[in-house]
Amino acid sequence: MMDVVRLHPGCMDCLLKKQIGRYPEDVSDEIKIKYKQRVLEILSEAKRSMSAPEIVADIYALQREMFGVMRDYTEIKRYFNGLMLGIEDELAKNVMRADDPLLMAVQYAICGNYIDFAAMETVDEDELKKRLGTARDISVDAKTLDAMRDDIKSARTLSVITDNCGEIVLDKILVTVIKQMNPNIKVTFIVRGFPVINDATTEDAEQVGLYDVAEVIGNGSNIGGTCLHRISDESRRVIDAADIIISKGQANFETLYECGKNIYYIFMCKCALFKERFNVPMFTGMLINDKDL
Helix, strand or coil, rough: CCCCCCCCHHHHHHHHHHHHCCCCCCHHHHHHHHHHHHHHHHHHHHHCCHHHHHHHHHHHHHHHHHHHHCCCHHHHHHHHHHHHHHHHHHHHHHCCCCHCCCHHHHHHHHHHHHCCCCCCCCCCCCHHHHHHHHHHHHHHHHHHHHHHHHHHHHCCEEEEEECCHHHHHHHHHHHHHHHCCCCCCCCEEEEECCCCCCCCHHHHHHHHCCCHHEEEEEEECCCCCCCCCCHHHHHHHHHHHHCCCEEEEECCCCCCCCCCCEEEEECHHHCHHHHHHHCCCCEEEEEEEHHCC
């Protein structure tokens, strides 16, 4: 089977714009030139099967090699985890009181994908709360939701591939609903293996209590997505064995789409390429199954 073409010219433009000037202000012109040349080298040598998150990981490795850690997101992650924990009970009650708890949980899960410092330089708390307050207005494809509902009821195993800090509190609520629908389902959260921007790791999972509702494993990778050929053997086995997979966020979609697995992608469109691909306005929420792509 031929590799899926994941490299898009629009992604290359975006990566170049975002990363070509990302270096400390006090470095010499000689270092700036060397860095820019190496970024261009990474982009020029990227294979068409490589997704943007995979290429970004190589650029981040270059930045660490030349400049050390550029920005530490530890406190930001703790803050947004705490922020969402503070309203978890209220949101969970809203879900359980809803006419369709699964739909409401999915709508909240979409809202949580707004907490993304990779796609955006800043995350506006007021905007986040506004989106959570109007979550019921998010349109979710009814056919896909019904298929997801049926798969949940019959599944023995579920893998939830997480994305961002804070967002995982809403994933926790979604899994709680799923386990009420199917008490016998075995759920595994898969988080990043190493810190990547504000993506969730095992430390974040522990802070928000993911371990209280399901098993949690790191994927052994420092890529802001899920490249199946670059994750740990353990996480690959869990994904391969899952009857149903829920994948959160754009980066996981970019690295997984058309992989042939029973994946339900939940994300918010936060870039021009996703707007164009799905022909929707910016920040539109999506629920899509891989087989429908």
